[in-house]
Amino acid sequence: MTSLILRDPTAETSTLSRTRKTPPENLEGKTVALMDIGKMRGDEFIDRLEQLFDEKGIATKRYKKPTNTRTAPHQLIQQIVSESDVVVIALSDCGSCTSCSTHDLNDLDNLGIPGVSILTEEFRNAFNGQCEKIGFEGASIFTPHPMQNKTREELHAFADNVFEEVINKITS
Amino acid sequence: MQDTYQCLLFLKQDCETCVLIEPVVKEVIDKGVDIGVFVEDDPSFYKKLSPLDGTSLEPSFKWQVEATPTLIKLDGGSEVERIVGWDKKAWHTFFQDENLGSKLPEFRPGCGSKSREPGVYENLVARFSENGIEARKVELGEWDDEMEACFERGWTDGLPVTPPTDARILRMLNGTNRDPKDIIGKVPPNLVPITVEKAAINAVMAGCKPEYFPVVLAALEAALEPVFTMHGLLCTTCFSSPIIIVNGPIAKAIGMNWGMNVLGQGNRANATIGRALQLIIRNVGGGIPGDLDRSTFGGPGKYTFCFAEDETDPSWEPLSVARGFKRGENAVTLFQGDGVQGFIDQRSSTPEQITKSLASSLLAVGHPKLAEFTNALLVLSPEHYAIYRNAGWDRKRITEELHQAMVRPGSELIQGAQGVGEGIHPSRASEMVNKFWPEGLLIVRAGGQAGLYSAICAGWTGGRFRYESVPVTKKIEL
Numbered sequence: 001m002t003s004l005i006l007r008d009p010t011a012e013t014s015t016l017s018r019t020r021k022t023p024p025e026n027l028e029g030k031t032v033a034l035m036d037i038g039k040m041r042g043d044e045f046i047d048r049l050e051q052l053f054d055e056k057g058i059a060t061k062r063y064k065k066p067t068n069t070r071t072a073p074h075q076l077i078q079q080i081v082s083e084s085d086v087v088v089i090a091l092s093d094c095g096s097c098t099s100c101s102t103h104d105l106n107d108l109d110n111l112g113i114p115g116v117s118i119l120t121e122e123f124r125n126a127f128n129g130q131c132e133k134i135g136f137e138g139a140s141i142f143t144p145h146p147m148q149n150k151t152r153e154e155l156h157a158f159a160d161n162v163f164e165e166v167i168n169k170i171t172s
Numbered sequence: 173m174q175d176t177y178q179c180l181l182f183l184k185q186d187c188e189t190c191v192l193i194e195p196v197v198k199e200v201i202d203k204g205v206d207i208g209v210f211v212e213d214d215p216s217f218y219k220k221l222s223p224l225d226g227t228s229l230e231p232s233f234k235w236q237v238e239a240t241p242t243l244i245k246l247d248g249g250s251e252v253e254r255i256v257g258w259d260k261k262a263w264h265t266f267f268q269d270e271n272l273g274s275k276l277p278e279f280r281p282g283c284g285s286k287s288r289e290p291g292v293y294e295n296l297v298a299r300f301s302e303n304g305i306e307a308r309k310v311e312l313g314e315w316d317d318e319m320e321a322c323f324e325r326g327w328t329d330g331l332p333v334t335p336p337t338d339a340r341i342l343r344m345l346n347g348t349n350r351d352p353k354d355i356i357g358k359v360p361p362n363l364v365p366i367t368v369e370k371a372a373i374n375a376v377m378a379g380c381k382p383e384y385f386p387v388v389l390a391a392l393e394a395a396l397e398p399v400f401t402m403h404g405l406l407c408t409t410c411f412s413s414p415i416i417i418v419n420g421p422i423a424k425a426i427g428m429n430w431g432m433n434v435l436g437q438g439n440r441a442n443a444t445i446g447r448a449l450q451l452i453i454r455n456v457g458g459g460i461p462g463d464l465d466r467s468t469f470g471g472p473g474k475y476t477f478c479f480a481e482d483e484t485d486p487s488w489e490p491l492s493v494a495r496g497f498k499r500g501e502n503a504v505t506l507f508q509g510d511g512v513q514g515f516i517d518q519r520s521s522t523p524e525q526i527t528k529s530l531a532s533s534l535l536a537v538g539h540p541k542l543a544e545f546t547n548a549l550l551v552l553s554p555e556h557y558a559i560y561r562n563a564g565w566d567r568k569r570i571t572e573e574l575h576q577a578m579v580r581p582g583s584e585l586i587q588g589a590q591g592v593g594e595g596i597h598p599s600r601a602s603e604m605v606n607k608f609w610p611e612g613l614l615i616v617r618a619g620g621q622a623g624l625y626s627a628i629c630a631g632w633t634g635g636r637f638r639y640e641s642v643p644v645t646k647k648i649e650l
Contacts, residue, residue: 008308009373009455011364133313135325
């Protein structure tokens with residue numbers, strides 16, 4: 001099977017990728033969706049993010065995909081769109097979950113929910129490659145790899161280390 | 173490797189002449205002539221000839237084979253002679269053998285090469301040659317859905333588009349004699365120069381057939397005329413967008429609709445020509461709703477709004493003729509307008525009655541108390557026009573009488589009059605005021621044969637600047 005080549009119908013004054021939606025200026029009065037992609041131990045990392053948002057007085061809502069191996073069911077996407085303003089997707093540390101969660105990030109962005117995906121360093125290229133293929137300039141943050149064999153405290157420290165960057169990427 | 177043969181022969185199983193000459197070819201091969209035999213459809217059928225697989229059609233394309241059988245003599249890899257079909261004398265001379273195929277008839281024509289079947293040739297150009305398309309390549313992943321890929325990249329108006337592949341673009345470019353590199357103008361709002369090729373890509377996406385492309389190009393040229401003010405029309409908070417009216421024999425030739433449901437869905441040419449212009453504005457010009465397209469409501473015409481005028485009644489002067497073109501000349505007129513305001517009158521039976529009646533509806537365009545503020549497009553139905561025609565009123569008379577019926581005292585229209593804030597400037601209170609500029613009412617005859625209705629499309633508010641924003645008519649160059 002060979003790939004199909006199309007020709008760009010645009011003025012070619014920008015990159016081929018669609019830029020992501022502009023996030024809100026700040027998170028005052030906004031709800032941050034914390035989307036657990038369903039990968040083991042991701043919940044422990046997200047628990048800490050939730051605490052950190054709470055300490056700053058920023059409202060969050062937790063969501064969880066039934067499996068990291070598929071894109072999120074559209075009911076879940078719609079629920080996030082109707083209840084939240086921005087999304088943080090975590091924590092991808094494998095190939096299929098990277099691909100699927102990047103689609104989720106794109107799908108939510110298309111519906112007006114900008115966000116950021118958190119992945120382990122090993123999947124930087126996979127994330128960038130998937131973004132390129134779907135023509136989307138997605139935002140990402142990378143934590144050390146591997147994460148499955150870390151202690152709870154170490155995972156929390158990963159979350160502490162990226163929290164400021166998370167805030168930066170879901171605000172403009 | 174094809175170049176090392178003494179000669180090349182192109183055959184098809186599905187060609188009677190090819191089958192007829194098979195024994196002759198075998199005889200020539202047995203004598204030691206080094207022939208490269210390419211079979212375009214089923215090489216196994218000619219296995220006695222030890223043929224080469226020509227099913228990719230690349231060899232047929234490379235040697236520009238138009239029919240089978242084609243016999244090409246080579247000298248140092250270059251063609252020196254070619255015989256198409258079976259021609260006994262020519263074959264005798266070619267192989268210097270007076271006895272070849274002695275039992276066969278003198279002459280048999282061949283069949284078309286598979287490389288020349290409809291739609292195939294452009295695919296071969298796309299696949300096997302430098303096809304000259306300059307637009308940036310967008311390579312999709314192996315498992316990507318090409319329709320979804322176009323959505324993802326923001327190239328569509330919300331409906332699916334035909335993915336712009338090289339073969340489709342080349343076919344579209346065959347619809348015009350213009351050089352793909354020709355620049356047509358600058359497309360607002362980003363004022364980006366657009367080439368014929370870029371227009372073709374968007375016409376492919378809109379679903380146009382190549383024969384529609386000259387109409388698309390003419391519509392684009394009209395839209396890019398500065399006095400059409402496409403820039404303002406795109407960025408406006410108003411409802412309007414270009415409405416394309418096609419005149420001349422091309423309308424029938426490409427199957428456009430001017431009859432029943434003329435302003436509605438269902439006709440490919442009407443739908444896709446208008447859509448192509450809108451996609452160009454979006455993709456090349458950068459006119460994205462919510463970014464620089466700031467329309468409060470928009471309107472369904474922003475997907476597409478294009479139709480032909482009914483020129484079947486010789487008593488009616490077509491719009492393009494009224495605007496200075498010859499009858500029988502192909503032309504497009506672009507009007508800056510809104511959606512349809514239905515006009516219903518099933519009781520008026522004289523030209524005077526129907527004029528008053530139409531005038532009362534036309535006065536509502538924009539706002540009943542606004543005047544010389546917009547233009548208007550009146551699509552007159554066959555049944556309403558018949559009332560005029562039977563009384564001997566032509567386009568000129570109808571237009572004049574309608575204008576006359578819409579003159580009102582300024583005192584009733586000034587801001588605040590009749591308890592309504594909107595209106596004309598108070599300084600005009602003592603004038604008699606026209607609703608439209610004298611050239612600002614465009615009348616087109618179209619629609620189904622049955623129905624005592626007509627359609628009014630309000631013009632854009634940019635029309636209040638009488639000479640700065642006007643409808644534009646352009647010749648369609650075939």
